[in-house]
Amino acid sequence: MPYSTSAPTLGVGMVGYAFMGAAHSQGWRTVGRAFDLPLSPVMAAVCGRDQAAVNAAADRLGWASAETDWRALIARDDIQLVDICSPGDSHAEIAIAALEAGKHVLCEKPLANTVAEAEAMVAAATAARARGQLAMVGFNYRRVPALAQARKMIAEGRIGTLRHVRAVYLQDWGADPELKLVWRLRKETAGSGALGDLGAHVVDLAQHLSGELITGISGTAETFVKERELPDGSGRLGQVTVDDAALFTGRLASGALASFEVSRFATGRKNALRIELNGSDGSLAFDLERLNELEFYDNTQPATEGGFRRILVTEPDHPYLEGWWPAGHGLGYEHTFAHQARDLVLAIAEGTDPEPSFVDGLQVQRVLSAIEESAAKNAVHTPVQTVE
Known part of the structure; x- marks a missing residue:
């Protein structure tokens, strides 16, 4: 439903309604009630292949109507923005078609399953920009207020010359022995495993926070469980064709060193993202499990006063906090999607280029591809010769 506002409306259509679709829906439901926007987002339609399921999702998530064909959704005159939350193998086709139809596009990360697809999406976005359409990729962790504050402090020179970036993103749902061969475990639909799902986030954050690109990479990856039961109830097994975990190191443009670890098999870690610069x-x-806080060490102070200190990022002057609660009242994961929607709506209203752009998404895709290539070369296990 449109908000009670005199602002012009922005019709939003979303493709996909599972976990990420629910998160994006939360953002669209909330953004106009938290922030004073020049455009009023209207949740016009959600799209999914199963009529009964997508109808139920529309009712549950707050969408005015439902479609079962994304082409029909794109063709609707009441939709000006297409939000893509479907599996990665569909991103390029839907995004390019939406841009060519004159729609703005928000596409979940990773931008695509391959570099070639991402390059085609960038070309379509560049052509659409000349016609006034905007495209953004959904790296929601950029919108955590503490991480936005960290980027500001780094840009201001508060940590000086960058030497190291280290990041981990750990989950454990892959360690479930009863887990079926869902789409996230198939390369043809997901593109890659923990690398694309989790690695995309830490690669983007490393580049976004530092303001530098990764210029060199070396990696290794492993699939711990090679086969899973098919989800059709037949009891048959199918091959897992993506990685379960990956380790990689890199070098930033300035020469700073970076190290990364991502895993779906880190038993006990549910959604543990940590990054340090x-x-x-x-x-x-920063630690996502304490997402309203930053740890800051000021090396310019006397050693006698040294030590990491806690910054509680809940003040009205902190990024995004003007729309929320009094100082000390923390935000959560879901707020990042309202912030993402806010930034995109403002960009559309102002005609400015949103960030992260499809070009940013392509850069991450190229890094992920380089890691895959390096991991493939490092896949041969050479026994270490012991010296007697």
Whole structure:
């Protein structure tokens, strides 16, 4: 339903309604009630292949109507923005068609399953930009207020010359022995496993926070469980064709070193993302399990006063906090999607280029591809010769 506002409306159509679709729906439901926007988002339609399921999702998530064909959704005159939350193998086709139809596009990360697909999406976005359509990729962790504050501090030189970036993103749902061969475990639909799902986030954050691109990479990956039961109830097994975990190191443009670990088999870790940046004048660290906080070490202070200190990122002057609660009242994961929607709506209203762009998504895709290539070369296990 449209909000009670005199602002012009922005019709939104969303493709996909599972976990990420629910998260994006939360953002669209909330954004106009938390922030004073020049356009009023209207949740016009959600799209999915199963009529009964998508109708139920529309009712549950707050969409005015439902479609079973994304082409029909794109063709609707009441939709100006297409939000893509479907599996990665569909991103390129839907995004390119939406842009060519004159729609703005928000596409979940990773941008595509391959570099070639991402390049085609960038070309379509570039052509559409000349016609006034905007395209953005959904790296929602950029919109955590503490991480936005960290980027601001780094840009201001608070940690000096960057030396190290280290990031981990760990989950454990893959360790479930009863897990079926869902789409996320198939390369043809997901593109890659933990690398694309979790690695895309930490690669983007490393580049976004540092303001630098990754220029070199070396990686290794492993699939711990090679076969899973098919989800059709037949009892038959199918091959897992993506990675379960990956380790990789890199170098940033300045020469700073970076290390990364991503896994779906880190038993006990549910959604553990941590990133730390060390510089000549200080360090910043963030832990998603304490997402309203930053750790900051100021190396310019006397050693007698040294130590990491906690910054509670809940003040009205902190990024995005003007729309929420009094200081000290924390935000959560779901707020990042309202912030994402806010930034895109403002960009559309102002005609400015949103971030992260499809070009940013392509850069991440190229890094992921380089990691896959490196991991494939490192896949041969050479026994270490012991010296007697």
